[in-house]
Amino acid sequence: MKIFVTGIGVVSAIGMNVEEALLSLRSQKTGISKGTQPFSERFMVGEIPYSNAELMEKFKLKDFSSRTALLGKIAAKEAFTNHTLHTQIRTGIISGTSVGGMDVSEIEYKKFLKDGTDSLDAYSHHSSGTTTQQIADELGITEYINTISTACSSAVNAIMLGARMLQSGQLDRVLVGGTDALSSFTISGFRSLMIFDENWCKPFDEERKGLNLGEGAGFLVLETEQSISKSGIKPLAILSGWSNASDAYHQTASSPEAIGATRSMKEALSVAKLSPSDIGYINAHGTATPNNDLSESVGIKNIFGTNIPPFSSTKSYTGHTLAASGGIEAVFSILALHHGMLLPNLNFKNSISETGLTPIKEYSEGNNIHHILSNSFGFGGNNSTIILSKV
Amino acid sequence: MYFIQHIESISCQNTFGRTNFWNELKPLDSQCALLSPDYKNYIAPNTLRRLSTILRIGITCAKACSENINKDFDAISVGTSLGCLTDTEKFLVTINTVSGDILSPTAFIQSTHNTIAGQISLELKNHSYNMTHTQNCLSFETALLDGMLCIDEGKNNVLVGAADESISFMERLRGNLIDTPLPFTTLGTFFVMSNQPTNQSKVALLKSSVFFNKPEAETIENFIVNHTVDAVIETGDRFLKLSSNHSNVLLYSGYNQSASAFAFHLAVDRLTYDGNLSTILVINNLDKGKLGLTLLQKHVS
Numbered sequence: 001m002k003i004f005v006t007g008i009g010v011v012s013a014i015g016m017n018v019e020e021a022l023l024s025l026r027s028q029k030t031g032i033s034k035g036t037q038p039f040s041e042r043f044m045v046g047e048i049p050y051s052n053a054e055l056m057e058k059f060k061l062k063d064f065s066s067r068t069a070l071l072g073k074i075a076a077k078e079a080f081t082n083h084t085l086h087t088q089i090r091t092g093i094i095s096g097t098s099v100g101g102m103d104v105s106e107i108e109y110k111k112f113l114k115d116g117t118d119s120l121d122a123y124s125h126h127s128s129g130t131t132t133q134q135i136a137d138e139l140g141i142t143e144y145i146n147t148i149s150t151a152c153s154s155a156v157n158a159i160m161l162g163a164r165m166l167q168s169g170q171l172d173r174v175l176v177g178g179t180d181a182l183s184s185f186t187i188s189g190f191r192s193l194m195i196f197d198e199n200w201c202k203p204f205d206e207e208r209k210g211l212n213l214g215e216g217a218g219f220l221v222l223e224t225e226q227s228i229s230k231s232g233i234k235p236l237a238i239l240s241g242w243s244n245a246s247d248a249y250h251q252t253a254s255s256p257e258a259i260g261a262t263r264s265m266k267e268a269l270s271v272a273k274l275s276p277s278d279i280g281y282i283n284a285h286g287t288a289t290p291n292n293d294l295s296e297s298v299g300i301k302n303i304f305g306t307n308i309p310p311f312s313s314t315k316s317y318t319g320h321t322l323a324a325s326g327g328i329e330a331v332f333s334i335l336a337l338h339h340g341m342l343l344p345n346l347n348f349k350n351s352i353s354e355t356g357l358t359p360i361k362e363y364s365e366g367n368n369i370h371h372i373l374s375n376s377f378g379f380g381g382n383n384s385t386i387i388l389s390k391v
Numbered sequence: 392m393y394f395i396q397h398i399e400s401i402s403c404q405n406t407f408g409r410t411n412f413w414n415e416l417k418p419l420d421s422q423c424a425l426l427s428p429d430y431k432n433y434i435a436p437n438t439l440r441r442l443s444t445i446l447r448i449g450i451t452c453a454k455a456c457s458e459n460i461n462k463d464f465d466a467i468s469v470g471t472s473l474g475c476l477t478d479t480e481k482f483l484v485t486i487n488t489v490s491g492d493i494l495s496p497t498a499f500i501q502s503t504h505n506t507i508a509g510q511i512s513l514e515l516k517n518h519s520y521n522m523t524h525t526q527n528c529l530s531f532e533t534a535l536l537d538g539m540l541c542i543d544e545g546k547n548n549v550l551v552g553a554a555d556e557s558i559s560f561m562e563r564l565r566g567n568l569i570d571t572p573l574p575f576t577t578l579g580t581f582f583v584m585s586n587q588p589t590n591q592s593k594v595a596l597l598k599s600s601v602f603f604n605k606p607e608a609e610t611i612e613n614f615i616v617n618h619t620v621d622a623v624i625e626t627g628d629r630f631l632k633l634s635s636n637h638s639n640v641l642l643y644s645g646y647n648q649s650a651s652a653f654a655f656h657l658a659v660d661r662l663t664y665d666g667n668l669s670t671i672l673v674i675n676n677l678d679k680g681k682l683g684l685t686l687l688q689k690h691v692s
């Protein structure tokens with residue numbers, strides 16, 4: 001059974017919707033700059049330049065929620081734009097998040113530690129499951145609601161689970177993706193791991209120092225052929241392959257042999273019934289950490305041998321948006337399919353000496369790309385890959 | 392049908408490594424404590440030292456299951472509502488009290504929900520599908536549904552489980568966000584499902600579903616139509632009328648958002664050892680407006 005993508009929505013540091021993101025991608029304009037919040041001002045981050053109140057006004061959202069849920073609502077609504085709820089189309093939502101409502105909880109907990117004046121009601125926004133419930137409530141989705149929490153691979157895993165639920169006949173249509181807001185918790189967390197770059201991150205570069213964090217949300221609507229015949233929506237792409245595998249090497253680092261990454265890419269190709277040579281572009285996980293980019297390069301070489309397709313990391317545009325990254329990057333990949341875009345890997349100068357691989361350096365459009373492979377790798381060795389194909 | 396090969400729980404009852412305990416269970420009192428096995432039998436000392444309780448529970452139960460079936464898991468699917476709370480709180484305290492730039496990353500790394508499933512894969516050197524589901528009180532059921540899907544897709548020996556931790560901070564939320572007179576507890580339940588009956592499997596999972604904002608009574612009625620339910624285990628007592636053989640799992644598990652996983656274990660244990668029962672319905676209605684229903688049946692090959 002073919003799985004069709006019939007909606008895309010994205011909000012990130014490079015745009016508040018798909019059109020703005022496309023403009024930024026085309027003009028090779030990064031959204032990463034010095035943070036504006038007390039917890040982000042010392043760091044280069046991919047921040048969305050609106051406060052929660054401004055976002056609620058701009059997007060006409062009435063109910064208070066965490067910033068994570070807010071960003072999720074914005075992107076999910078955009079993806080669901082041409083869709084309507086229908087009793088004969090069983091519709092679900094699966095979202096990935098790592099922050100959940102922590103952006104709200106951390107403010108309250110700080111007050112609790114200081115003088116016990118925290119608002120207990122505010123903690124009702126904390127749980128990751130509630131974040132997704134709030135997005136579901138905004139859209140009126142009630143058939144199936146679920147949240148995946150596997151760190152940076154969450155959104156891709158949500159996409160994969162959605163596809164499998166469609167194929168098994170449990171749902172006809174599903175909103176899938178992920179959302180994460182910047183928070184003091186995650187910024188401090190990554191700081192403690194010492195994997196930040198003080199300047200703009202340099203994915204796949206020999207001099208790469210680490211990542212820039214980002215925030216955002218990216219969602220797809222997946223539908224079965226049967227569902228499309230009822231809703232009449234024009235498909236944007238086909239989700240042809242997916243896989244998840246475990247590295248089982250270390251709590252945070254990826255194995256030098258790229259066991260998990262190799263396995264997830266191999267299996268995704270197998271699900272899609274494609275050979276490596278069919279892939280026209282790889283949207284890499286490419287966080288710009290010394291460890292990931294080397295390990296991922298090894299994985300790419302394991303699969304593609306000497307015929308490595310054009311590849312890049314778009315995290316130099318948006319920053320690493322954690323659980324949202326797979327969703328945001330899936331939207332970028334679909335735009336790339338439509339316009340034949342080879343997205344450049346910003347800030348690149350020299351190949352990693354151990355691998356000698358060179359990512360895309362210049363933007364171009366109108367290329368003949370039929371299949372795009374996208375990787376998202378999470379802490380704990382959670383490796384996921386999806387393949388998107390032209391209709 | 393999905394066959395339960397082996398199941399383990401670590402809880403405030405004497406459950407780990409035991410079977411046929413359903414009849415011994417006494418309601419917990421407010422002073423109840425987690426009954427932990429000797430984790431050193433399952434986890435190396437250097438690793439054990441830095442692991443929070445919920446991680447110890449996940450790894451230990453998973454290893455016990457793995458040792459029992461002596462096969463690799465084809466997939467691992469774990470549910471948790473609030474995740475690794477101890478480490479989450481630890482890191483929140485750290486960032487609010489430690490000045491300067493050197494923060495210890497351990498609590499941060501171990502605070503993410505998927506550390507439970509991730510540590511299991513690390514300890515077992517398991518490279519297969521590894522997923523963490525978190526949908527409040529339905530986290531167990533969404534993890535279970537994924538496990539069932541894995542088996543439908545051709546996988547075998549799938550590990551499914553759920554765990555949740557209590558921390559003293561939760562007492563602040565009692566009566567406000569969490570309305571219960573019961574003690575807050577920590578627990579975890581993990582089991583292996585297979586696509587065929589085995590020499591060990593005595594119970595089959597017939598079906599499981601989740602429902603959001605649907606009328607409770609009607610949904611349950613439709614779910615069990617064509618089945619004769621001999622006993623009901625519920626995360627509460629709204630459906631006493633469904634069966635003369637009804638138990639409220641919360642009395643034995645304490646308040647825990649993964650309590651339905653423990654109810655699942657009780658159902659498996661009863662069906663295996665109580666000769667009078669053939670089919671048990673587990674009702675998870677811990678979250679208002681959300682429903683998780685699971686039907687289990689005795690199955691001896």
